[in-house]
Amino acid sequence: MDTTTEKRRHRRREIVGAVMIAPNGNQHDARVLDLSEGGVRVDLPHDDWSPSDGAAIKVFFVFDGYQEIMLESHVARVAIDHMGLEFDPAQEDRIRHLLDVAAIPQ
Numbered sequence: 648m649d650t651t652t653e654k655r656r657h658r659r660r661e662i663v664g665a666v667m668i669a670p671n672g673n674q675h676d677a678r679v680l681d682l683s684e685g686g687v688r689v690d691l692p693h694d695d696w697s698p699s700d701g702a703a704i705k706v707f708f709v710f711d712g713y714q715e716i717m718l719e720s721h722v723a724r725v726a727i728d729h730m731g732l733e734f735d736p737a738q739e740d741r742i743r744h745l746l747d748v749a750a751i752p753q
Contacts, residue, residue, distance in 0.1 A: 666679050668705070670702055670705075673696065689706075689730060703720075704722060721735065
């Protein structure tokens with residue numbers, strides 16, 4: 648029996664896709680590891696940038712055949728090879744649209 652307790656508010660969806668993240672106007676390519684209504688987990692960019700907790704990040708999602716979807720977020724946690732970004736409030740319509748688009752097979 649699994650005795651772990653899931654503390655997440657939203658179910659994660661495992662997807663693989665490229666995103667561009669832009670802290671302070673600088674652009675970095677990253678890969679999405681999973682996505683939920685509350686945020687996204689991405690691998691850390693392979694360059695000299697290191698995120699800091701709480702930093703504001705714009706995330707640009709681009710799916711084949713669809714318009715770019717940009718969401719405002721902030722760094723919720725940083726691990727060795729990935730970071731968790733929490734979506735900022737008042738973006739519910741864009742988040743729902745992103746989840747709909749992400750559900751379409753690529």
